Amino acid sequence: MPELRHMKLLPVISFLLSILAAWFFLFGSHVDGEPASDPTLKASDAWCVWEMWDASRVPVDGATWWRPGTDEKLHKFSNDSLVVFHTSRAIDTDLLPAKVLSMPYKAGYLLGTQAALDGWSENPGEMAAKWKISNESYTKLTRKDCANGFFELQSGDDRIVVWGEADDIVGFKSHVYSNRTVFIREQTGMDSHLIEREDPPRLDHYENHALLGVTRDHKKGIDMDIVWNPENASVDAISAGGQVVWSKTTVGPPIGNSFEVDLYANNKYQTAFATSSALYVVDRLGHDVKGFPYEAEVSGFAVFDYDKNKKFRILLATTGGDIINLRSEGRYTAGWNFKRLTEDKHVVHLAHIRVGSKDYIYGGCYDGSVILLKRSGQVRGSTPVVINPRSKPAFRLSNTIGKSTVIFIDSEGWLQELTLAEAEPVGISGRTRADKVTVQDIDADGKKEVVTYLNGIRSVWNSRNELVL
Structure with a gap:
């Protein structure tokens, strides 16, 4: 039938x-122009050595055919017998060695022999879990004998993490922490047979100077580290080669970070920073921008670009309980309607939070209380949260402001996480001590991790509050 x-x-x-x-x-899921997926999110434990280079590391041994653009990365996965490379765009086949094939893979390309390509599978395991914390210019993760529990992660040039029994490494100081040993280079100028050194990584401290932020020099196409120099009582801009580009003497140290701004929306960048007595905005040569410095008794400072359209708003909290909203050339922002705080209360921390389509200006006060404002400066909501005012907060955002959380370090040095609606301890509360905390997407997978620091040792916690480094 x-x-x-x-x-x-x-x-x-x-x-x-x-x-x-x-x-x-x-x-086959390749679309020209689509961003290539990160292969480390899917690679299996069949590959016991993983490596990644960015464009600053060319030429790469064994991959002289790779001629990257500015933001491209090359990944290599290998074991005792096979090697697979991953690139974000097609490689000219005339440049490839004999028997090396190229195959589209998730908007990128896998390259290797037929046997190596046949060995590729999507089955992430322990290697993927340990790799996810690093996005340096060069990273290498090794699993000894491709079988046991010994892992070694070389993250950049000055940091090595070992899971398992670890021997001393010459030129590095060891820190035993949880289930791993973290090695940090003692002298950044010291050569090591383990690491091929190139440009120094950005640190929270530049020698004995506190790093405030980074600003681009649009003329030279380079980044400048903005640092506080306590010996000279100055804020300095330092080029990649260590030269002082400009130096601004101040009365007292800076409050918080510096910010890169483009006040005239012409791709010419300035640096904004504040001390307890004034707000400064300087150009690439250190000259004061028109309208600055703006003198005030400053207790808190932040720069917001709400819609990422270069309409920068500079907010200054004052010891008198006011919040001043400035735009280019030190002019007041029209429509700002903040009601001065009373009872000697003033704001020390400012942050912009966007939940859904609503903007919130977070104001952390010196007594630990929190205010939530609209862009106009009027009150948007209230919260029972009380935090340690000495701790700069970080935030994990949800689909509502009430479910969103504030993360801070309490007076005893413990990390706390409270919901903004009910001040309920959740998530990472009480799991670790820290002296600094941030929330950022370490591995560019769209999910933000909590990054803590304690005595210079960095730890990373995923969205499930699991320690991944």
């Missing part, structure tokens, strides 16, 4: 379609 024959063919057709769909998912 025709109907019966068709029914018998259905399972065969379904089977063939499932194979085709799986092949397309793994190898």
Whole structure:
């Protein structure tokens, strides 16, 4: 019967379609111009050595055919017998060695012999879990013998993390922490047979100077580290080679970070920073921008670009309980309607939070209380949260402001996380001590991690509050 024959063919057709769909998912889902997926999120433990280079590390041994653009990265996965590379765009086949094939993979390309490509599978395990914390210019993760529990992560040039029994490394200071040993280079100028050194990484401290932020020099196309120099009582801009580009003497140290701004929206960048007596905005040569310095008794300072359209707003909290909102050339922002705080209360921390379509200006007060404002400066909501005012807060955002949380370090040095609606301890509360905390997307997977620091040792916690480094 025709109907019966068709029914018998259905399972065969379904089977063939499932194979085709799986092949397309793994190898055929390539669209030119689409950002390449990070292969470290999917690679399996079959590869016991993982490496990544960014464009600053060319040429790469064994991959002289890689000629990257500015933001491109090259990944290499290897074991005792096979090697696979991953690139974000196609490589000219004339440049590839004999028997090396190129195959589309999730908007990028896998390169290797046929046997190596056949060995690729999406089955992330322990290697993927340990790799996710690093995005340095060069990273290498090794699993000894491809079997045991010994892992070594070389993250940049000055940091090595070992899971398992670790021997001393010459030129590095060791810190035993949780289930791993963290090695940090003692002298940044010291050569090491383990690490090929190039540009120094950015640190929270530049020698004995506190790093405030980074500003681009639009003329030279380089970044400048903005640092506080306590010996000279000055804020300095330092080029990549260590030269002082400009120096601004101040009365007292800066409050918080510096900010890169483009006040005239012309891709010419300035640096904004504040002390307890004034707000400064200086150009690439250290000259004061028109309208600055703006003198005030400053207790808190932040710069917001709400819609990422270069309409910068500079907010200054004062010891008199006011919050001043400035725009270019030190002019007051029209429509700002903040009601001065009373009872000697003033704000010490300012942050911009966006939840859904609503903007909130977070104001952390010196007594630990918190105010939530609209862009206009009027009150948007209230919260029972009380935090340690000495701790700069970080935030994990949810679908509502009430479910969102503030993370801070309490007076005993413990990390706390409270919901803004009910001040309920959740998440990472009480799990670790810290002296600094931030929330950032370390591995560019769209999920933000909590990054803590304690005595110079960095730890990273995922969205499930699991320690991943």
